[in-house]
Amino acid sequence: MNFEGRDVISIKDFSKEEILYILEVAQKMVPIAEGKEKSDLLSNYIMASLFFEPSTRTRLSFETAMKRLGGMVIGFSQPGTTSIQKGETLADTIRTAESYCDVIVMRHPNEGSARLAAEFASVPIINGGDGAGHHPTQCLLDLFTIKREKGSIEKNRIALVGDLKYGRTVHSLAYALALFGVDMMFVSPPELQMPKEVVEECREMGVDVTISNKLDNLDEIDVLYVTRIQKERFPDPEEYSRVAGSYRIDLKTLENAKEDLIVMHPLPRVDEISSEVDKTKHAAYFRQTFNGVPVRMALIALVLGEVK
Ligand code: NCD
Numbered sequence: 001m002n003f004e005g006r007d008v009i010s011i012k013d014f015s016k017e018e019i020l021y022i023l024e025v026a027q028k029m030v031p032i033a034e035g036k037e038k039s040d041l042l043s044n045y046i047m048a049s050l051f052f053e054p055s056t057r058t059r060l061s062f063e064t065a066m067k068r069l070g071g072m073v074i075g076f077s078q079p080g081t082t083s084i085q086k087g088e089t090l091a092d093t094i095r096t097a098e099s100y101c102d103v104i105v106m107r108h109p110n111e112g113s114a115r116l117a118a119e120f121a122s123v124p125i126i127n128g129g130d131g132a133g134h135h136p137t138q139c140l141l142d143l144f145t146i147k148r149e150k151g152s153i154e155k156n157r158i159a160l161v162g163d164l165k166y167g168r169t170v171h172s173l174a175y176a177l178a179l180f181g182v183d184m185m186f187v188s189p190p191e192l193q194m195p196k197e198v199v200e201e202c203r204e205m206g207v208d209v210t211i212s213n214k215l216d217n218l219d220e221i222d223v224l225y226v227t228r229i230q231k232e233r234f235p236d237p238e239e240y241s242r243v244a245g246s247y248r249i250d251l252k253t254l255e256n257a258k259e260d261l262i263v264m265h266p267l268p269r270v271d272e273i274s275s276e277v278d279k280t281k282h283a284a285y286f287r288q289t290f291n292g293v294p295v296r297m298a299l300i301a302l303v304l305g306e307v308k
Pocket residue numbers: 057058129135138168169227228266267268
């Protein structure tokens with residue numbers, strides 16, 4: 001397996017074996033991610049972190065990942081303070097950044113922007129989310145979380161809940177779970193259903209997909225993956241107000257849940273999960289947030305060729 005120099009644009013760029021290998025490397029990174037062991041593996045490297053869209057976890061965990069491995073970080077999270085404000089194109093911004101660094105992490109509101117950036121860059125591009133398109137590193141940390149929490153990815157029945165139309169994390173995750181042969185339930189308001197292509201692709205890969213607008217049968221579910229309604233991607237604000245608050249997970253919802261059901265969420269949450277759930281054994285979302293660090297450490301080290 002060779003990751004050196006590779007771009008990370010979509011989870012579809014990776015085979016099941018490659019995904020499992022990334023998770024294996026991530027597992028070894030955990031003590032360094034926790035700050036219990038020191039590392040200078042990437043001490044000669046600079047990562048550019050180019051965020052054209054709001055982010056808390058993705059940007060901070062990438063920067064933490066790089067720094068925990070002894071690397072350095074440059075970049076911006078407010079594109080309004082850069083030459084983009086003067087009309088500079090994405091291509092020129094990327095060509096500039098790459099002359100200052102060894103790897104670029106970017107998030108951008110346009111679908112396809114990471115792929116476009118990769119065409120211009122000779123350093124690896126890691127996609128931190130391109131519009132409603134892909135979010136491969138979130139997908140890897142979601143898989144890592146399921147594996148750590150449940151012991152395996154395969155033996156679970158998983159429900160993806162919320163905004164399945166605009167939520168990029170669920171587009172990547174549905175594909176990856178299908179690759180692992182996991183049956184899924186897609187639960188959303190009718191207006192926010194999983195795109196047809198994603199559903200068809202999962203079915204062609206041989207998994208059983210159930211589509212519903214009601215969250216019932218919680219007693220059959222092992223992993224409940226909740227998402228935020230992606231307000232910023234709605235063309236019509238009225239359409240948003242019709243579906244806002246569609247699903248809310250609280251203690252009552254979880255009454256019939258399996259003892260060991262885990263609730264995941266890529267975060268940020270707005271009101272999809274009541275804060276009273278945080279204290280229950282079901283809540284895995286803050287551990288999921290932490291898992292972004294070892295997974296991103298593994299990815300950066302692999303694409304830089306420092307882990308083989
Ligand atoms: C998600 C994203 O940006 O797609 N957040 C994240 O990366 N952890 C989910 C969201 O914004 O709802």
